[in-house]
Amino acid sequence: MNPIESDPAEPVIDLGSDLYFMGEALRQALRAYEAGEVPVGAVVVRGGRIIARAHNQVERLKDATAHAEMLALTQAQAAAGDWRLTDCTLYVTKEPCPMCAGAVVHVRCERVVFGVPDPKGGAAGGAMNILQFPTLNHRCVVTPGIRADESRQMLRAFFAEQRGRRELERAAETAPGPVPDGSTPKGGPGPGPDDPVN
Numbered sequence: 325m326n327p328i329e330s331d332p333a334e335p336v337i338d339l340g341s342d343l344y345f346m347g348e349a350l351r352q353a354l355r356a357y358e359a360g361e362v363p364v365g366a367v368v369v370r371g372g373r374i375i376a377r378a379h380n381q382v383e384r385l386k387d388a389t390a391h392a393e394m395l396a397l398t399q400a401q402a403a404a405g406d407w408r409l410t411d412c413t414l415y416v417t418k419e420p421c422p423m424c425a426g427a428v429v430h431v432r433c434e435r436v437v438f439g440v441p442d443p444k445g446g447a448a449g450g451a452m453n454i455l456q457f458p459t460l461n462h463r464c465v466v467t468p469g470i471r472a473d474e475s476r477q478m479l480r481a482f483f484a485e486q487r488g489r490r491e492l493e494r495a496a497e498t499a500p501g502p503v504p505d506g507s508t509p510k511g512g513p514g515p516g517p518d519d520p521v522n
């Protein structure tokens with residue numbers, strides 16, 4: 325027996341492929357960005373092969389459950405022909421929310437690799453830890469922070485763009501229209517009789 329052979333009980337975590345597969349999840353996040361969706365992407369990997377890829381589609385599908393992870397898990401179950409994803413790894417660009425983490429536990433996904441952490445809403449150790457909750461019947465191996473900067477930058481750019489768009493819309497709504505007779509337009513600058521002054 326080869327003395328340097330690794331213990332087969334030890335889970336093999338290959339950081340090289342983690343970086344690669346997270347790159348594929350980031351490509352999905354970019355597709356969401358381009359479609360005007362919060363940019364989160366996910367892929368599911370089994371035996372070194374991607375069996376599902378998805379991006380957030382809440383706006384397009386008008387479905388608050390259409391997070392990248394949910395769509396990717398559903399696709400992966402179809403590809404596996406089984407609801408159990410026991411030998412799969414989910415790569416997602418942002419720490420999963422409680423809904424998605426709950427789904428990950430239900431499908432018994434072996435491992436979750438995520439990018440940027442979410443200390444306010446994350447359920448993989450950020451705000452809570454559903455993925456490794458002691459009394460649930462399944463716990464995942466969790467690898468946080470893979471290519472987190474790229475994911476964070478995309479989310480920041482997206483929300484900055486959204487804010488800019490809202491400000492433009494607000495400015496267009498409150499801007500005075502053309503006033504041919506020189507009178508003060510309704511809703512123009514300065515407080516009107518009904519506007520709170522203080």
Ligand SMILES: [Zn+2]
Pocket residue numbers: 391393420421422423424425
């Ligand atoms: Zn989610």
